[in-house]
Amino acid sequence: MADLKPLIVWRYHDGGLSPNPWKVVIFLYELNLPFEMRVFDRSDPDVREKEPMVSLTPNGRMPVLEDPNNGMRIWESGAIIEYLVDTYDKSNRLTYTSPRENYQLKSWMHFQMSGQGPYYGQRTWFLHLHHEPLPSAQERYLNEVKRILSVIDKDLTRSGRQWLVGDKMTFVDLMFVPWNSLLLPFMTPTGFESEWKEKYPKCWEWHQRLYGVESVKKAKEFAEGSVKADPSATIELKSVEEIEGR
Ligand SMILES: N[C@@H](CCC(=O)N[C@@H](CS)C(=O)NCC(=O)O)C(=O)O
Known part of the structure; x- marks a missing residue:
């Protein structure tokens, strides 16, 4: 869009781009x-x-958006x-x-x-970041991840449609992409791709469709670009097999 001042997105220094x-x-x-x-800078304990930060969000989590075109700040x-x-989808293309x-x-x-974000987040936390291994918590959140995939799969199967609502891609389809994209590399055991395809096939096809969308590809390239630009901030994550001692 012409004549707009760049919008500002805030995040933490964590290598790449975390899902939100x-x-x-x-x-x-x-x-x-x-x-x-x-x-x-996440390493500053008082940040x-x-x-x-205090004027941007009371919650201390990212993202935060500032829109200098009208002074809006949103978390x-x-x-x-x-x-x-x-504000910006004037022709209701995505809604x-x-x-x-x-x-x-x-x-x-x-x-x-309230479902995908927190459950996938807890799966990641208990698998990679919690101070002690808690297999029951790891299992609970893996089961919740699978439940989320099954909810989407059942609804796409029931409706016979390609997208969650109506007959076009809307903003809600796009909202699910980042967390689902992290499933195979960080959250699930080797071979989960086959399980996703076999048990939740409509959900798998929908995710692949979304992966081909230009804005998704560009955002992914942007995220990968930030990892390359600053590899020092990347957190080294073990594979699920290594964590589970297999
Ligand atoms: N519900 C919030 C969640 C935000 C959130 O947890 N962001 C993560 C990054 S994806 C964060 O800031 N983590 C920093 C921390 O937990 O210290 C949203 O969707 O904006």
């Missing part, structure tokens, strides 16, 4: 919006108590995406305005934010 900031970047490409990324990735679609579809969109959006 990555989610926002997909929309910035999808809506063709200029943006710049700003980074908080959450200092400016500019929570779901709210940021709603804002971007409401529907009729109540029936609109509330379906909201249902999926809240499911992504």
Whole structure:
């Protein structure tokens, strides 16, 4: 879009792009919006108590979006995406305005934010970051990951459609991409690709369709570019087999 000042996305210095900031970047490409990324130094223990963080978000988690075109500051990735679609998708390309579809969109959006995000996040935490191995917690969240995939798969099977709502790709489809993209490399054992394809085939095809979308490809390249630019910040993660001692 011409004449817009670049929107600012904040994230932590963690190598690459963690899934919630990555989610926002997909929309910035999808809506063709200029943006710049700003980074908080996670190694500073007081970073959450200092400016500019305290004025940006009370929660201390990323992403945060600033829009210098109108002075907006927004935290929570779901709210940021709603804002971007409401403000910049003037032709409603990624959304529907009729109540029936609109509330379906909201249902999926809240499911992504309260279901996929936290469960996948806990799976990652208990697998890679918790101070002691807790197999029962690891298993619980892997089961929840599978349950999320099955919810999507069942609904796509039931509707016979290619997308979650209506007959076009909407913003809710795109919201699921970053966390699902991290499943195979970081969250599931070797061979899970076959299980995903066999047990949740409609969900697998839907994810592949989304992977081919230009904005998703660009956001992925952007994320990979930040890893290459700063390999020192990348966290080394063991494979699931190594963690489980197999
Ligand atoms: N529900 C929030 C979650 C934000 C969140 O947890 N972000 C992670 C990065 S993906 C973060 O800031 N982690 C830093 C930390 O936990 O210290 C959203 O979707 O924006």
